[in-house]
Amino acid sequence: MPPPSSSAPGPLRTLSRRRFLGGSAAAAATAAAAPLTGCGDIVGTSERDTLQFWNFYAPAPSEDPSVVARAEWMQATVDQWNAENPEQIELVFAPMLGSEKLATAFAAGTGPDIFLISPGDIIRYINGDVLVDLAPYLEQQAIDDFFPDNMASRVVGDQIFALPMEIEPLALYYSRPAFEQAGLAEGDLPTTWDDMLGIADRLIASGQGGLVVPSTQGYYQNFVWYPWMWQGGGSVLSDDGTSSAFDNDAAIEALRLWQTAVERGLTPRVEPAGDDIVTSFVEGYASIWQSGIWSISDFRRRAPEFDYGAFPLPTPPGGEQATALGGWAFAANADGANPDAAARFCAWALGSTDTAGVARVAEWCVETKTDIPPRVSSLEHAEQIGGFDTEIMSTFRDDIFPTGIGEPRFPPVIYKAVSDAIQSCQLAGGQPEEQAATAAQGIDAYLKTYEGAPL
């Protein structure tokens, strides 16, 4: 409806009080009812003409070059599918996809046809039986092409419930200018936890920024914390996944490590510069930062001249190197408007074995972003197009990725128990032994009644 013209005739000027109140009440009722209809253009799955693909890349929400580049890859992929197939797909920008939004949409029967999902959040969808098994849509050659350890969190038996688009190992980034200011050199890069705290101490003492690990509660913080526990041989669950193993020395020591770093003033209680590693390094707010391989592309686009490096996470005494492998995946809604087309799209976009399909995944991982491709063939293609020619990319591929363990898939209750232990120790003075025991008790109580896919 067009807006009213400024020369609107009489009624507006002669509006009686009763009519005004009546109109206001109607407007208020409409406004009050609006949120109840859900978010924007999201409609029931059966009413859709096109398939909706919820993602947090496209349409691009900002002018940030990194964001624009990622949006372009998403758009190009969908455009190509739409040109070659009768079933049309529409990209819907859905920020905070890892939050309640997606789960609530599914609970209300308005889940998207295709969406991005992380390992940390996938289990409830697997157990809710709302994901299409993508295995029948993939050639065996394609299934074998994916790195199995990284695939594991998306697999139940022979069924594949999501296809990874990237592998994102974690490391410690460091600012060379900050190290130089503190009189530190490459040879001083820490290899043990004690070394790491000592180096952070020296950096702080010389007026440089500290060591940043996440302090905000969430799936991401758990993901970043797991490798510190894994290094000491610890785990959240027993090998068969039926009981808690969290009350162990490795978990306790990892909790204590993060606590010590905060208590000694080496790690800030709030991530500096709005949790932005590039700004923090350039402005000197941080000197060491635990982040994933994706940060390379952020530096490349936003601070190409800045001198930085990355090294594997230091280890505890007697520990082994480990890192967590993150990354998002495409999943198809089994209760969507056209689950078959949605599944075919996922398999085509990320699992095609032809040259174009292999290249598509490689380009996303090393041109649009900086990631490890989730498939052997795409990794080889990425190497051929120079994706790993830089020192830092080859460090991630050769030194860090091989020590990686896929991000575990835990139900929200287990995630939360671990998360509360981390938060309590890191920021609220909780005793690691007590917090680990409390979390283990809560996990065991939950697992007694858990019914679902193996964890």
Add this chain to the structure above:
Amino acid sequence: MASSHAKIRRYAPWTPYLFMAPFLVIFVTFVAVPAGLGLWMSLHDWDFMLENRPFVGLQNYLDLFDPASATFEMFWNGMRATGIFTVASVPLLVSVPLGLAVLLNRRFAGRTFFRAVFFMPYVLGVAVVGLLFRFILDPNIGIVNGLTGWSIPWITAQPWAWISLVLMTVWWTLGFNTIIYLAGLQDIPSELYDAAKVDGASGWQQFRHVTLPGLRTVMIFVVTITVLASANMFGQSDLVTGGGPGDSTRTALMVFLQEGLGAFRMGNAAAMSYLLAVFLGIISIINVLAMREKRRPRWRS
């Protein structure tokens, strides 16, 4: 006349319901039905994502009293946080507005302006106030630490996080209680103050023996709604501290939200919220009983 009178009487039984209908429709839709459904949910293992939602009787309630259950720890942590906030904020939210109302009830130039100024924060939504204080108190970029040169972790360490949340809540909501007190003060007959002055009562004695007894019923109302509002605190913690540091400021409502809409264990969340409702009902009854007039004041009898 007789026929029209009969006509009116024939339709009279519906009239009150028609007048109440607009309210009742909203009340039933958004309060009564959800409350009933919540009670039903609390008796089930109710996960939105799962089709099987077995009846579990009172198990969800019993779990809240079983230290070995998955919900015990988080629920009572949330209740403790809610209790701390209520105990810390209610005395301030009852006493500061009272003092302010007494001041604003005096005659002085600009009185109306100051009444508006003190009420103004209350019209802001919790999202506005929360974000405002989130940035004002930020340890890195906050204006408070920036201007003073302090390095106080206002929102990231205890006891500062509680101090921040309580003070911002007092600043935000004191205007409402002040207005209620002001209305109550204007209801106290001025003859009582005149009589007290004739009897030689000091300012404090007038306040103690005239103002406070005159505000008794208003005070019951203010204390009751302030306790309920504080016990339902959610937005400030969610926006300013995120429930942290650790889970120290994660109030009961935040726990319910996480359990219900985060973990999708709606049965547990519903049981938790009903238990909180029962607690608040008991506290409200105690509150009214404790402050009930034992004898009507003489000036009213």
